[in-house]
Amino acid sequence: MSCDGSVGRREESQTGNGNGNGVVASSRPLYASHRLRLNPNTDHKPENYDDLQLEFSPSVFSSLERYLPPSMLNVSRDAKVQYMKEILSRYLPEGERTRVQRHREYRQKIISNYQNRCGRMWRKSLSLPTHKKKSLSLPRRKPLHRELYTIHPTTFFVPSFIKAISENTEESLRSIISEPSPGVYTFEMLQPRFCELLLSEVENFEKWVREAKFRIMRPNTMNKFGAVLDDFGLETMLDKLMDDFLRPISKVFFAEVGGSTLDSHHGFVVEYGKDRDVDLGFHVDDSEVTLNVCLGKQFSGGELFFRGIRCDKHVNTETQPEEILDYSHVPGQAVLHRGRHRHGARATTSGHRINLLLWCRSSVFRELKKYQKDFSSWCGECQREKKERQRQSVAASKLELFRREGESMI
Numbered sequence: 495m496s497c498d499g500s501v502g503r504r505e506e507s508q509t510g511n512g513n514g515n516g517v518v519a520s521s522r523p524l525y526a527s528h529r530l531r532l533n534p535n536t537d538h539k540p541e542n543y544d545d546l547q548l549e550f551s552p553s554v555f556s557s558l559e560r561y562l563p564p565s566m567l568n569v570s571r572d573a574k575v576q577y578m579k580e581i582l583s584r585y586l587p588e589g590e591r592t593r594v595q596r597h598r599e600y601r602q603k604i605i606s607n608y609q610n611r612c613g614r615m616w617r618k619s620l621s622l623p624t625h626k627k628k629s630l631s632l633p634r635r636k637p638l639h640r641e642l643y644t645i646h647p648t649t650f651f652v653p654s655f656i657k658a659i660s661e662n663t664e665e666s667l668r669s670i671i672s673e674p675s676p677g678v679y680t681f682e683m684l685q686p687r688f689c690e691l692l693l694s695e696v697e698n699f700e701k702w703v704r705e706a707k708f709r710i711m712r713p714n715t716m717n718k719f720g721a722v723l724d725d726f727g728l729e730t731m732l733d734k735l736m737d738d739f740l741r742p743i744s745k746v747f748f749a750e751v752g753g754s755t756l757d758s759h760h761g762f763v764v765e766y767g768k769d770r771d772v773d774l775g776f777h778v779d780d781s782e783v784t785l786n787v788c789l790g791k792q793f794s795g796g797e798l799f800f801r802g803i804r805c806d807k808h809v810n811t812e813t814q815p816e817e818i819l820d821y822s823h824v825p826g827q828a829v830l831h832r833g834r835h836r837h838g839a840r841a842t843t844s845g846h847r848i849n850l851l852l853w854c855r856s857s858v859f860r861e862l863k864k865y866q867k868d869f870s871s872w873c874g875e876c877q878r879e880k881k882e883r884q885r886q887s888v889a890a891s892k893l894e895l896f897r898r899e900g901e902s903m904i
Contacts, residue, residue: 529563530561530563530581530861531560531562531563532862534561534755534858535561535562538559538567540555540556540557540560541555541556541559541571541574542556543556543571543575546575548575549579549582549591549594550582550758551733551758553733553737553757553758554757554857555574555575555578556757557755557756557856558578558582558757558857558858559574560755562577562578581861582857600711600725601724601725604708604710604725604726605726605727608636608637608727609637609726609727637695637699637727638695639691639694639695642688642692642695642728643727643728643730643731644730644731645731645734647739649687649688650684650688651685651739652682652683654670655682655683658670659738659739659743664746667742667743667746667747671743671747674819675816675817675818675819676816676817677831677832677835678800678819678821678830678831678835679743679829679830679831680821680830681830682826682827683787683826683827683828684789684826684850686825686826689789689790689825690790692763692789693789693790693791693848696721696848699721699726700721703721710722710725711725713763713764713851714762714780716774716775717764717771718771719764719765719766719770720762720763720764720765721762721763722760722761722762723761723763723850724759724760728761729761732759732761732852733759735852736756736759736852737756740756740783740785740830740852740854741753741754741756741854744756744782744854748782748783748832750871750872751783751832751833751834751859751872752855752856752858752859752860755856755857755858755859756782756855756856757857758854758857759852759853759854759855760780760781760852760853760855761850761851761852762850762851763789763849763850764849764851765847765848766793766796766842766847766848766849767793767842767846768844768846773838773839773841773842774839775838776801776836776838777838778804778809778834778835778836778837779834779853780853782832782854782855782856782859782860783830783832783833784830784831784832784833784851784852784853784854785828785829785830785850785851785852785854786798786829786830786849786850786851787827787828788824788826788847788849788850789825789826789848789849789850790825790847791845791846791847792846793842793844793845793846794842794843794844794845795840795841795842795843795844796823796839796840796841796842796843796847797820797821797822797823797839798820798821798823798837798839798840799818799819799821799838799839799840800817800820800831800835800837801813801836801837802817802835802836802874802875803817803832803836803872804836804875805872805873805875807875808873808875808876809836811875813836814874820840823849834872834873868880
């Protein structure tokens with residue numbers, strides 16, 4: 495992304511890429527000089543991009559469109575797409591785009607086999623003779639609970655949560671939410687039945703993984719157990735969860751870190767207990783807003799501990815007493831916090847604990863952050879440094895005032 499209008503400013507020339515008049519055409523984008531807005535145009539209704547085959551989620555384009563300069567809001571959708579793709583190509587370098595493409599292919603392999611009740615063979619993805627491909631078909635398995643793959647509010651969520659989201663006011667949201675420590679919000683969210691179904695679906699997927707001897711990617715670099723829900727077909731449901739249920743909350747409580755412009759996610763489950771991960775070290779998430787909900791089962795220990803919100807510069811600074819919170823998981827109860835809120839998980843001492851996590855991200859916030867130096871609106875240490883500068887400035891002003899008054903009396 496770019497806020498300075500420098501997207502794609504380089505001009506490339508290639509032999510044979512002429513315009514018919516002997517002049518080599520420039521690849522410089524038509525709208526390269528336009529700048530993004532600093533704040534979204536909340537009155538503008540974005541285009542729908544769901545029907546396009548895009549490198550990024552359609553919701554990313556819809557969200558970014560609100561930041562387009564006024565002169566671009568009335569151009570064709572194709573022109574908007576081209577401009578936003580140029581911005582996003584800078585945001586995601588070539589190496590990262592290659593990684594994304596490979597992951598897309600990896601995910602398609604899983605979905606085409608796990609989601610297909612006949613269990614397709616990998617014939618299209620393997621360059622082997624046909625007589626050898628037959629022995630490489632994956633075991634047949636299908637999802638257990640198809641109802642999980644489309645969001646159903648009344649069966650997924652507790653009534654109080656649905657009511658608060660439907661009213662969609664700060665007052666209604668605060669009525670169901672507790673804040674045990676600054677920046678950490680808890681509330682009842684998931685129905686017990688939904689938790690049971692999701693646990694069952696994850697177990698079914700893991701059985702398929704073992705039978706197929708398929709090597710899956712784990713949720714992150716810290717967890718060795720668990721599964722990425724997006725990878726086996728739940729991406730659309732989780733997108734809806736973020737867009738319709740988490741963004742309204744984040745808009746109120748996390749506006750300063752892009753809470754109103756969340757446009758992508760990473761959804762997964764983590765598993766703790768015997769023969770699983772035991773604990774999780776002190777860290778920050780790769781998200782703007784993180785949802786963490788315990789699904790069950792029976793367990794002891796595993797408390798979350800929070801130690802304050804920090805920007806990159808201050809991530810290793812000391813914790814202040816008021817920033818300390820230890821939180822005990824309750825099945826179905828959600829914890830919502832900034833991704834930059836430092837935290838970890840204590841050892842699960844007995845039983846088996848599984849949690850659903852949704853890392854919600856804002857591509858707009860991430861781009862704008864590149865041009866910011868002051869994060870005192872959310873970083874605890876930046877806030878303390880700012881207050882100290884203000885205190886020193888006031889003290890210096892008072893000292894200068896006393897000095898002048900003393901001179902005037904001589």
